[in-house]
Amino acid sequence: MNNLEFRFGNPLSFSFDIKHADSNSLARVGTINTPHGPIQTPAFIPVGTKATVKSVLPEAMADLGAQALLSNAYHLYLQPGSDILDEAGGLGEFMNWPGPTFTDSGGFQVLSLGVGFKKVLAMDSQTFRRDDVIAGNKDRLAHVDDEGVTFKSHLDGSMHRFTPEVSMQVQHQIGADIMFAFDECTTLHNTRPYQELAMDRTYAWAIRCLDEHKRLTDERATKPYQALFGVIQGAQYEDLRKKAATELGSLQSSGQSFDGFGIGGALDKGQLGKIVSWVNEILPDNKPRHLLGIGAPEDLFVGVENGCDTFDCVLASRIARTSAVYTMEGRFNLSNSRFKRDFTPIDDECDCYTCTHYTRAYMHHVFRGKEIVSATLATIHNERFIVRLVDQMRQALLDGNFADLKEQFLGRYLHRSGQARD
């Protein structure tokens, strides 16, 4: 492809075509075109945090219908280093994945996983003064200021600093087709004044991301164009979410606007549909919208019907490694002794490699024996289950029976897994 096309934002290098818009909801069916191929939407994007979907080969991810993979800029920056991925020819080349790739900005990990606040919150959220999670405490491992975030590596304790410019430089070196702007990710525990402060910062950082993105795109004109998505914050507050969608949706800087949008930050699951619809009713229709970190079956229906095009979540692979599997009849654990002599597939309606070759009894055996293959086989099943479910939603939208699919699926799925939901 002619690289000049990328430099001038030729739609051949990155574009979004809407094929069908649902008349009863905000849902739509489309195609995101990237330099590494198309993504038919709505689509679930499996997560390979450190340039690998844990325990599964990229060939198997392609076989199970994954159209793209999402990796994490924070982890790849720390190890092996984004310069290594640049030298390798970019993320896809490095990990032997020929299709489209995404990276998240690193903001979420810097502010949560990397500094352990998620664990602390889960253990002890009641004892925090609310904004201590991010601000104020000298013992914390990440410090946010108006310029960026200083943090301590979770690997070796070394100190690092991410600014919007650094995040763009790291993500350009990693070379994913779709990147996200660096944002300040808050939690539901933050106070309203702090959410406002963080949103103002995220807006200022969005401008700096667009400027640095433009500079890097020009400087690296021989590389395939990388699209940049802005991230909509605002937690559970309607006015903040709408303000963010309005401001970032129309933002232009250095002659560039965002190629798409991520909906991120603190998402109260009970209000997911409302929050997403506030935002998607405002965001430009002609750009793709990614719902960050959401992937439980019931949430995917809510996301799709409220106008999200792509989704990512580590849940499918993470729970697989603990023997938890999704089925049409709900979620259960294969290590449960009731499966010891169950010679049926995990899900007899599933067409994945695992379900067409192995039984629940075998899966029970390899999980009980802590065999490595247990993770591989269960991950293949779970990823296929979620990828296929969103594929079915896409088809149902085209066929005009999305509501029927939702009712039928959730009627069965939630009936059995009522206590095991995420």
Ligand SMILES: [Zn+2]
């Ligand atoms: Zn299966």
